[in-house]
Amino acid sequence: MNYLVKAAAFAAVGSIAAPAIAQDYSWQPDRPINIIVPWSAGGSTDQVTRVVAPILEEALGTEVVVVNQPGASGSTGTAAALDAPRDGYTWTANAIANNATYAITGLVEDTSIEDYEIYLHVANVPVVSVNADSEYQSFDELLEAMRTGEVTVGTAGVNSSGGMALAAITEAVGGDLEGARMITYDGGNPAVIAAASGEVVATTQLAVEQTEMIRAGRLRPLTVLSDSPLEVEGIDPVPPITEFVPDFPVAADYFGVFIPKGAPDEVYETVDQVWQDHVMDSEELKAYANDRGAVFSPAYGQEALDKAMPVVIAEACARVTRGEAVIDPSEIGIDCPEEE
Structure with a gap:
């Protein structure tokens, strides 16, 4: 399946039709959910989000609309998601290292990965x-x-x-x-x-x-x-x-969707269950990963955070080494290893 073509087609229409019947979860959304992709259509985040969105739609019984809002290395759309009402209807999607390091580079102030509930699906390699x-x-x-x-x-x-x-x-x-x-x-x-x-x-x-x-x-x-x-x-x-570079540091780059904290508890409880029931063994996501060179590696909650922390720490601390940091990672709970 050509997922790039599929992503472009989804970009033209914004979403697919919502299913008629939702499953029996504690949260029953009564209007569309927006997932802000802070990059343009067809890119890595956009591609995989448009694969996972129909899975979420079928489970939740409402439209899941993928909204592309690029700009400023992904920080424009991320800030828009954080500024939206915390009612469970506005999510964002990205590589988790981006959401964890925007504050370090000053692109999005006063934020950290602790601002989100985390739902991972694949890991990617450059x-x-x-x-x-x-x-x-x-x-x-x-x-x-x-x-x-x-x-x-x-x-x-x-x-x-x-x-x-x-x-x-x-x-x-x-x-x-x-x-x-x-x-x-x-x-x-x-x-x-x-x-x-x-x-x-x-x-x-x-x-x-x-x-x-x-x-x-x-x-x-x-x-x-x-x-x-x-x-x-x-x-x-x-x-x-x-x-070519034997000592090159390698850390898996995890991608997912992130729901800003502050919504009713039943929102996160429901999405946790949807992830467990429909994403953790998704054939659609497995096919996407196999076709495009990604790694199918879903997780949510504390397991997702633990899995992603190596790349979060690596990217946050690299910002300091490269002189790109405007705040120390320790200010948002990330401790860099001491240089030998």
Whole structure:
């Protein structure tokens, strides 16, 4: 199934028709639920949210409307979700590390991951790819060009998965990639299209955003930010970055939907049960993950927070190392390991 096409179709209509009968949960919503995706249509967050939304609709018996509200590395839509009435009808979706670090970079003030109930579904990995006509045939060649020349890299911004991936690569190789020039777009999908069209040389966005362009022969993947190869049907295995940078730190990048706290308890109790009943073993989400190079890894509540904390800590503390932090992570409950 082409989930990129499916996502674009959903973007045109906003949602699918609501089912007629809700299951017998303690919360019975009486109007549509909005999930604000703070990125443009077709990107990683948008894709998977449009797979999970119909699952939630069927269980809850009401429309679940996916609303794209991009801007400022995802912080515009995130702030809108936090500013909405805390009645259970406005959620947001993202990579959890983004929601946990917006305050650290000053993009969204006075917030932390503690502001949400957490519902995870997949983990994603960034891939470094170049335009199919690029002269660079290996990741080592691209790194050398980033050190000695100029390489434009399309991402969805400094706080996106692609932006953080580029920063992590730069840090891991000693910070000497002065020729890597990031060009930002409103989402991962436009950044990937820019690389595929030759508008930029490379992209570091997520595999789920790139697989269709790689299959079509418009992008050449050079490495995946993982310690094992990326294997997706129709694509040759993509070598892990640890083949090129052995000490590269790897932490799974978890995605999900997040409901701001402050709504009636029955909202969260109901969504917990819906997640358990319908998401934890969802064939639709498994198919999406297998097709696009994601990892099916659902969780909710404390289990979800525990699972995601390694990437939250890694990204929060990396903001300090890179000089991007305006507050110390400890102010929002994240303790960085001491440097040796």
